[in-house]
Amino acid sequence: MLGNFAYHNPTKLIFGKDALASLAAELAPYSTIQLVYGSGSIRRFGIYNQVVEALRAAGKTIVEDSGVMPNPTIEKLREGAQIARDNDVDFILAVGGGSCVDYAKAVAVSKDLTAGEDPWDVYFDRFEEPAADREVVPVGSVLTMMGTGSEMNRGSVITNRELGRKIGHVFTDERVSPRFAVLNPEFTYTVPRYQMVAGIFDIMNHITEQYFSNTDDNTSDYLAEGLMRSLVTASRTAVANPTDYEARSNIMWTATWALNTLVGCGKTQDWEVHMIGQAVGAVTDATHGMTLSAVALPYYRLIMPYGLEKFVRFATNVWGIDTAGKTNEELAAAGLNAMENWMREIGCVMSIRELGADESSLDAIADATLTMTGGYRTLTRAEVLDVLRKSLAAK
Numbered sequence: 001m002l003g004n005f006a007y008h009n010p011t012k013l014i015f016g017k018d019a020l021a022s023l024a025a026e027l028a029p030y031s032t033i034q035l036v037y038g039s040g041s042i043r044r045f046g047i048y049n050q051v052v053e054a055l056r057a058a059g060k061t062i063v064e065d066s067g068v069m070p071n072p073t074i075e076k077l078r079e080g081a082q083i084a085r086d087n088d089v090d091f092i093l094a095v096g097g098g099s100c101v102d103y104a105k106a107v108a109v110s111k112d113l114t115a116g117e118d119p120w121d122v123y124f125d126r127f128e129e130p131a132a133d134r135e136v137v138p139v140g141s142v143l144t145m146m147g148t149g150s151e152m153n154r155g156s157v158i159t160n161r162e163l164g165r166k167i168g169h170v171f172t173d174e175r176v177s178p179r180f181a182v183l184n185p186e187f188t189y190t191v192p193r194y195q196m197v198a199g200i201f202d203i204m205n206h207i208t209e210q211y212f213s214n215t216d217d218n219t220s221d222y223l224a225e226g227l228m229r230s231l232v233t234a235s236r237t238a239v240a241n242p243t244d245y246e247a248r249s250n251i252m253w254t255a256t257w258a259l260n261t262l263v264g265c266g267k268t269q270d271w272e273v274h275m276i277g278q279a280v281g282a283v284t285d286a287t288h289g290m291t292l293s294a295v296a297l298p299y300y301r302l303i304m305p306y307g308l309e310k311f312v313r314f315a316t317n318v319w320g321i322d323t324a325g326k327t328n329e330e331l332a333a334a335g336l337n338a339m340e341n342w343m344r345e346i347g348c349v350m351s352i353r354e355l356g357a358d359e360s361s362l363d364a365i366a367d368a369t370l371t372m373t374g375g376y377r378t379l380t381r382a383e384v385l386d387v388l389r390k391s392l393a394a395k
Contacts, residue, residue, distance in 0.1 A: 027055070032090050033062055089111075099157075109130045129171060155170045208228075283361055310376075319338035353394075362392070
């Protein structure tokens with residue numbers, strides 16, 4: 001490993017079928033809880049009642065903040081920050097998937113903004129950090145969908161539909177880290193198959209974004225390869241049997257470790273697939289994981305010649321491609337073909353056309369795409385458009 005880094009992650013993980021029983025103890029220091037959740041699936045499947053009963057039994061005041069959408073908007077964030085201010089909440093509990101957790105962290109840093117300060121301008125345009133003398137409300141989560149890894153990192157993604165932008169801010173302030181995450185794999189059974197598959201590819205892409213960078217012999221890459229192999233195996237089982245606990249537990253655990261910064265240690269990292277995918281999402285409001293799956297292959301095939309050695313390693317160490325009689329170029333291509341076959345097998349979206357994009361959307365998506373410099377190639381705008389056109393043409 002050649003990179004320099006510091007690693008510290010303060011989030012406590014409580015994992016397993018009985019994980020929710022720890023909620024009261026984790027919330028002991030707090031009194032007024034802003035309960036963040038989405039459109040109501042947690043009510044239909046009984047998770048809401050379990051959480052509320054635990055909070056009431058612990059004597060907590062509950063402030064409801066429902067209706068968090070899959071791509072949380074700046075309008076919803078402003079509303080949530082006002083709820084936090086009006087009720088002087090001292091803890092925010094997100095019950096749901098990564099969007100709820102992302103939103104909760106954004107509310108946490110926005111509660112103490114003064115009149116005239118807009119959270120979009122401060123945190124998602126200027127990328128400022130919370131001032132040291134400003135309150136950051138503690139956050140925790142009860143996870144119902146695996147994928148984003150937001151339960152153990154400081155990232156938050158917010159959409160501004162008026163501007164056609166979907167922006168992620170990975171905060172450096174440790175106060176943004178969730179205090180704890182309750183991870184019961186059974187809660188993920190409530191997620192529809194489409195959303196489960198989207199989450200699975202989001203996990204895979206979190207790992208590949210960190211994996212496809214650097215050329216040194218890096219322990220982080222060995223960890224990444226093991227996580228990817230586990231994910232592929234578990235995903236096939238979960239797609240065949242969505243209530244297979246072992247498969248769901250492995251996917252949930254992999255999701256957390258895919259984006260809690262561990263496998264990025266010592267790496268420059270790429271993240272261009274996420275930038276293109278988030279731009280697609282800003283224009284189409286499509287499901288995040290599927291925006292990634294629709295653009296990942298054309299992107300990786302474009303940059304493959306510039307990071308050939310790592311793509312060969314990906315083919316052999318992750319997909320088990322036989323090296324006999326193949327050139328490095330053939331091995332690298334075979335690895336991406338194997339990933340494509342797996343993506344189609346589990347039901348990933350392969351074209352942005354399926355998400356509502358067409359030729360007329362491409363300029364807006366390209367304009368909304370941020371260019372990253374950590375991977376094997378920094379894309380030009382023309383290359384971003386090439387990736388989008390190849391995705392559009394995919395079957």
